[in-house]
Amino acid sequence: MRATRVVVLGAGIVGAACARELALAGCAVTVLERGGPAAATTAHGEGNVLVSDKGPGPELELARLSRRLWPEVLAETSDLSGASGAPEAARAAEWDPKGGIVVATTEDGARELERFAASQREAGVRAEPLDAAALAEAEPHLTRDVTAAVAYPEDAQVQPTGAATVLLADALRAGAVLRTGCEVLSAVARGGRITGVRTSLGLVEGEAFVDAAGPWAGELSARLGAPVAVRPRRGEVLVTAPMPPTVFHKVYDADYVGAVGSGAGDLQASAVVESARAGTILLGSSRRRVGFDDRLRPEVLSVVARKALRLFPGLSGVPVMRAYGGFRPYVDDHLPVIGADPRLPGLWHATGHEGAGIGLSVGTGRLLADLFLGRAPAMDPGPFRVDRPAVLAASGPRVPEGEIG
The missing domain is CATH 3.30.9.10 (D-Amino Acid Oxidase, subunit A, domain 2)
Known part of the structure; x- marks a missing residue:
């Protein structure tokens, strides 16, 4: 059975978490990064894994899901790498459940x-x-x-680049491919779907594309022909x-x-x-x-x-x-954007976490993979949908056929 080809656009911690979940599920994953992995927003964070700063609502539920998943993911990563138990990955990520x-x-x-x-x-x-x-x-x-x-x-801390490296390394062990120095310039659409992206290193084709470009997700989504209001x-x-x-x-x-x-x-x-x-x-x-x-x-x-x-x-x-x-x-409504873009089939988003992306990354990766693979989602994804007013404030005209961007 041929694996679904998924291209993750961005190798920060959210992109790494998405790539890991999809690669472990059997997808053929390629990660494109215009700079170096975890070198932009991820490298400039504090590493917070917090529930304390979130009031009742969907972001808190995503934070609680992520807090539960972090130690599980680190344990799974150690097992998959052949390391001597969970402490190895936890040390690399500097996992510290200090409260x-x-x-x-x-x-x-x-x-x-x-x-x-x-x-x-x-x-x-x-x-x-x-x-x-x-x-x-x-x-x-x-x-x-x-x-x-x-x-x-329940509050905890990780070292951001260390944690992202652990997640990305796990994705690569599962077969994902990383291409750095690769800037996405435009999209190619056929039959109403996105089928490829033109990059500074040439055309990259796929069946699905995940915009995990963090603060640059608004700019990137506009290049792809389906802008989202992420600033x-x-x-x-x-x-x-x-x-x-x-x-x-x-x-x-x-x-x-x-x-x-x-x-x-x-x-x-x-x-x-x-x-x-x-x-x-x-x-x-x-x-x-x-x-x-x-x-x-x-x-x-x-x-x-x-x-x-x-x-x-x-x-x-x-x-x-x-x-x-x-x-x-x-994002104006202070909620992440996670899920499929209804305007452009084949395009998915995993962005908009503002300062909580480190902590929310593993929950975001799990939720996006659940939706992509048709599994029962780990939590209600509705509040994070792409077609909500705060996200489509930057929406442009209908995506045309052929070259976009």
């Missing part, structure tokens, strides 16, 4: 955090209130100027010099949830502090819509640092080793 703590520093913030946590508990999330003594024990260097705190034991939203992170153990969970101010959910184009910043396995501490976070302007702005980094120091004042004398920024795929 998260969300704090409020005002009375209004405390009331909102308690309301938000109660709604999450009703949806099945473990959200455990911490009193002052328990908080001091969990995070001894955290400010005592806290009005409420909630622990989220870049930029974020910056500061990285300290390595330190002795100082921050033991992912710790952030409750206003982070509002910054994530905001649709404002101007700067949205909140305090997010967590350590990496190397001993460095990551300080975030910011969100702003500036197109693909990749310049680091000192004024933005200053805001990020100031907010982080409110939570951990003891970091004030610690040297900052570097700063980096990246683009996240933003």
